[in-house]
Structures are given as structure tokens and as C-alpha cells.
Amino acid sequence: MYFEDVEIGSSEEFGNYPVTEEEIIEFASKYDPQPFHLSDEAGKAMIFGGLCASGWHTAGMTMRMVVDHMKTKGRTHSMGSPGLDELRWTRPVFPGDTLRVKSSVIDKRASRSRPDMGSVFLHNEVFNQKDELVMSFKPIVLYKRRPSAPD
Amino acid sequence: MYFEDVEIGSSEEFGNYPVTEEEIIEFASKYDPQPFHLSDEAGKAMIFGGLCASGWHTAGMTMRMVVDHMKTKGRTHSMGSPGLDELRWTRPVFPGDTLRVKSSVIDKRASRSRPDMGSVFLHNEVFNQKDELVMSFKPIVLYKRRPSAPD
Numbered sequence: 001m002y003f004e005d006v007e008i009g010s011s012e013e014f015g016n017y018p019v020t021e022e023e024i025i026e027f028a029s030k031y032d033p034q035p036f037h038l039s040d041e042a043g044k045a046m047i048f049g050g051l052c053a054s055g056w057h058t059a060g061m062t063m064r065m066v067v068d069h070m071k072t073k074g075r076t077h078s079m080g081s082p083g084l085d086e087l088r089w090t091r092p093v094f095p096g097d098t099l100r101v102k103s104s105v106i107d108k109r110a111s112r113s114r115p116d117m118g119s120v121f122l123h124n125e126v127f128n129q130k131d132e133l134v135m136s137f138k139p140i141v142l143y144k145r146r147p148s149a150p151d
Numbered sequence: 152m153y154f155e156d157v158e159i160g161s162s163e164e165f166g167n168y169p170v171t172e173e174e175i176i177e178f179a180s181k182y183d184p185q186p187f188h189l190s191d192e193a194g195k196a197m198i199f200g201g202l203c204a205s206g207w208h209t210a211g212m213t214m215r216m217v218v219d220h221m222k223t224k225g226r227t228h229s230m231g232s233p234g235l236d237e238l239r240w241t242r243p244v245f246p247g248d249t250l251r252v253k254s255s256v257i258d259k260r261a262s263r264s265r266p267d268m269g270s271v272f273l274h275n276e277v278f279n280q281k282d283e284l285v286m287s288f289k290p291i292v293l294y295k296r297r298p299s300a301p302d
Contacts, residue, residue, distance in 0.1 A: 031211035033218055047230070055232065056211050060182035063207050067184055079198070081206065081240065088234035 001076040003108065003118035003143035011104035015065030019053060021095035027057040052092035058099070058135050059087070062126050065101050077144035079117060087137035091128070098129040106138070110145070117142055152227040154259065154269035154294035162255035166216030170204060172246035178208040203243035209250070209286050210238075213277050216252050228295035230268060238288035242279070249280040257289070261296070268293055 028037035032054035035042030043051040053061075070076060093099070107121040119140055126135040179188035183205035186193030194202040204212075221227060244250070258272040270291055277286040 027211075030215065032214045054214070055234075056207070056214050059210070060178075060207050063205070064182045064184070083206075083237070083239035085238070086234070086236060087238065089232070 001073070001078075001143075002146040003077070003110070003120070004146045006105055006108055006120050006143060008105050008108060011102060012069070013100065013102045014069040015062075015100040017061045017065055017099040019061070019093055019095055019097040019099060021051060024051060024053045024057065024093075024095060027060065028054050032056055048092040050094060052094055055089040055135070058089065058093050058126065059137075061099055062101060062124065062135065065099070066103070066124075069101075079142040079144060081139055081141050082119075084137050084139040087135070089135050091132055091134045093128065093134050097134075099134065100127055101125070102127070108143075116145055118145055119143075152224065152229075152294075153297040154228070154261070154271070155297045157256055157259055157271050157294060159256050159259060162253060163220070164251065164253045165220040166213075166251040168212045168216055168250040170212070170244055170246055170248040170250060172202060175202060175204045175208065175246060178211065179205050183207055199243040201245060203245055206240040206286070209240065209244050209277065210288075212250055213252060213275065213286065216250070217254070217275075220252075230293040230295060232290055232292050233270075235288050235290040238286070240286050242283055242285045244279065244285050248285075250285065251278055252276070253278070259294075267296055269296055270294075 025038055028034070034054075036046045036048055036052065037054045038051075040051040043049065070078070102125045104123045105120060106123050108118060109121075110118040120143055122139045122141060124137055124139060125133055128134050176189055179185070185205075187197045187199055187203060188205045189202075191202040194200065221229070253276045255274045256271060257274050259269060260272075261269040271294055273290045273292060275288055275290060276284055279285050
């Protein structure tokens with residue numbers, strides 16, 4: 001799959017990630033040890049209403065679904081990501097939730113400085129099992145351009 | 152520390168996070184199992200030049216430095232984050248690197264709909280031990296407003 005094969009307006013849905021209390025606490029212990037990500041009691045004292053996942057953990061679980069999905073598609077000529085825009089955590093993620101992803105192509109642009117590559121602009125939305133949006137963001141992904149046929 | 156105490160233009164530097172090969176592989180195995188985050192050989196085959204951390208792992212290490220720093224400051228009236236803008240991964244993060252953070256207040260805005268809170272806009276830059284920028288992003292953080300004195 002080259003830059004030329006990416007279709008603006010197309011979208012895909014994938015993923016089925018079960019969120020567990022054990023994993024929420026394990027991630028938070030290492031990377032986001034705020035009380036409401038570590039115990040149910042502290043979560044109840046906040047607006048969240050109970051133990052909930054670090055937003056960075058939700059991002060990690062989402063990336064895992066993206067990578068697993070990429071692998072089912074075989075070889076893509078993606079060259080990694082320089083970043084993303086407009087990340088929003090819209091609802092808390094709780095133990096027992098199941099997450100899935102909808103990924104839409106919103107734009108693409110050939111590189112002026114690097115004729116062998118182009119940027120693809122996505123809108124990724126993450127939903128729980130109630131179809132509530134829990135996170136959204138707009139990743140930028142670099143793709144190789146299709147090599148020209150020799151003259 | 153309330154919304155009123157946050158000073159636009161102020162900045163802080165903190166953190167000293169040693170990046171290890173073991174932790175890079177452990178994080179990537181769970182959340183970003185692409186070959187160049189799992190083995191040195193696969194990293195050498197990419198533009199990165201060797202095993203490097205998932206960008207989401209760099210974000211997690213950064214959050215850990217932020218939380219540890221918050222704890223040294225005592226009680227802040229932060230109410231969590233609705234998201235962030237303009238996240239960029241500018242250089243690979245390698246085993247043996249040591250990361251630190253510079254966090255600057257770029258703007259703040261009182262909420263019109265919620266008179267008890269306001270939004271603070273930060274610019275967080277993450278550097279390695281060579282003072283090279285490896286990641287930057289602009290988090291939005293909600294703060295409680297200082298309760299008014301009774302009339």
C-alpha cells in the first residue's frame with residue numbers, strides 16, 4: 001500500500017480491546033501514578049466515578065489495535081509518524097470496557113522536499129462497548145510513493 | 152495552586168528519566184509491537200539506525216516525569232486534562248538516553264460555562280542528554296479557580 005493507494009474519505013473499523021483493572025493499575029504505576037488511576041476509592045472521589053485508565057494508557061491500547069490491524073493487511077509502505085494533532089480524551093475508560101477504533105482518511109499531501117514520500121492525515125476515533133467516544137486524535141502518517149515505471 | 156496562580160510565560164524544567172532497552176521492548180511488546188521497537192536489527196534496517204522507543208512510550212515516560220514533579224509541589228488544584236495539540240516526535244529515543252522536560256505556560260483562559268474552573272495551555276518539550284528535542288506537545292490542563300472570599 002503506497003501513498004497513491006490511500007483514498008481520502010475512506011474509513012476502517014477494527015479492534016476489540018478488553019480493559020482490565022489489573023492492566024490499568026500496572027500502566028499507571030509505571031507512567032501515570034495519579035491516585036484515580038491506581039484505586040477505585042480515589043477514582044470515586046473525582047468526577048470520574050471510579051478507577052479509570054490513564055489517557056496515555058488509552059492511547060497505548062489504541063496503538064496496539066492499530067498495529068494489530070496493520071499486520072492483517074500485509075505490507076504497507078508506511079514510514080512511521082511525525083506526530084498528531086487535536087488529541088481529546090472525551091470520557092473516562094473503566095475496567096470492563098471494550099475498546100474499538102474507527103480510522104478515517106481526511107487528507108493527504110505529497111511532499112515537496114521528498115519526492116519519494118507523502119503525508120496522510122487520519123482521524124482516529126476510539127469507542128467503548130456502548131458506542132461512546134472515549135478518545136479522538138488526528139495522526140499524521142508518512143507513506144512511500146509508488147516507484148515510477150521505468151521509461 | 153489555583154488557576155489564578157498560574158503565570159503565562161513562566162516555565163519549569165524537571166525530570167531525569169533513564170531509557171533502557173529492557174523497558175523499550177517491554178512497552179512495545181504490549182502497546183506498539185512494530186519490529187523497530189522490538190529489536191536492534193530491525194531498527195538498523197529503518198531510518199532510525201537502531202532499536203528505538205515507541206513514541207507512545209516516550210509520551211508515557213514524559214507523563215511519569217510530570218506526575219513526579221507535580222508531587223514535589225504539593226497540592227495543585229488541577230482537575231485533569233481534556234487533551235493536547237500539536238504532538239511531534241522529532242527524533243528517535245534510544246536505549247541509554249536520559250530524558251528531561253521543559254514545561255512552559257503559553258496561555259490560560261477562564262471558562263465561560265464553568266465559573267469554578269479555567270483552562271491552562273502548556274508547551275511541553277522533551278530533551279535527551281545531548282539537549283536534542285525528541286518530542287513536544289501542547290497539553291491543556293483544567294484548574295480550579297480560587298474560591299472567592301465571602302462578602
